[in-house]
Amino acid sequence: MLTYQQAKDIEDALGPQQAGPLLAVLQDLDRKIENQKQAVKADLLLELATKADLADLRTEIVDLRQANKADIAGLEGSLKTDLARLEGKIETEIARLDGRITGLDGRITGLDGKIETEIARLEGKITGLDGRITGLDGKIETEIAKIHGELKSIRLWMKLLVIIGILGMTFFSPTTVKLLEMLK
Secondary structure (H helix, E strand, C coil): CCCHHHHHHHHHHHCHHHHHHHHHHHHHHHHHHHHHHHHHHHHHHHHHHCHHHHHHHHHHHHHHHHHHHHHHHHHHHHHHHHHHHHHHHHHHHHHHHHHHHHHHHHHHHHHHHHHHHHHHHHHHHHHHHHHHHHHHHHHHHHHHHHHHHHHHHHHHHHHHHHHHHHHHHHHHCHHHHHHHHHHC
16 A cells, blocks of 8 residues: 555655646555455455365466556556656746746846946936035035135124224213313
């Protein structure tokens, strides 16, 4: 009889869909062999009960063995044919998958080229923006220096105006005028 491990190994080797028919054939063969064994055993017990039929029993056993061998040979041929057909299907499927993989490789290569082109284009834009930013940095620094100079100039003028205001208030204030008159 076919063991569980043997059935599992066949299923792993061929896949569940392809192994199903093969396992069914093997199980059917095992049942037939078992049935034939049971039939032979029953016949043997009957034949052994009588010594006169012993020669007939031997002949019949030989015939059954030859018949079993012929059945097994027929099943073996059928199984070999099924296995060859399944191997052909597997090889066809492998070739189809290889074709698809090759097609995907081509598409990936094309996408790689597009990505590299896009990266180069973006790097060019970034370089251009870098140049513009550098130019703007220079302009901003120039404007800051200009504003700084103007603020220094405004501070100087403000100090002068404050001093002139203080002097003007000092010379023209009534208190200052009285003090000056007193000093005369």
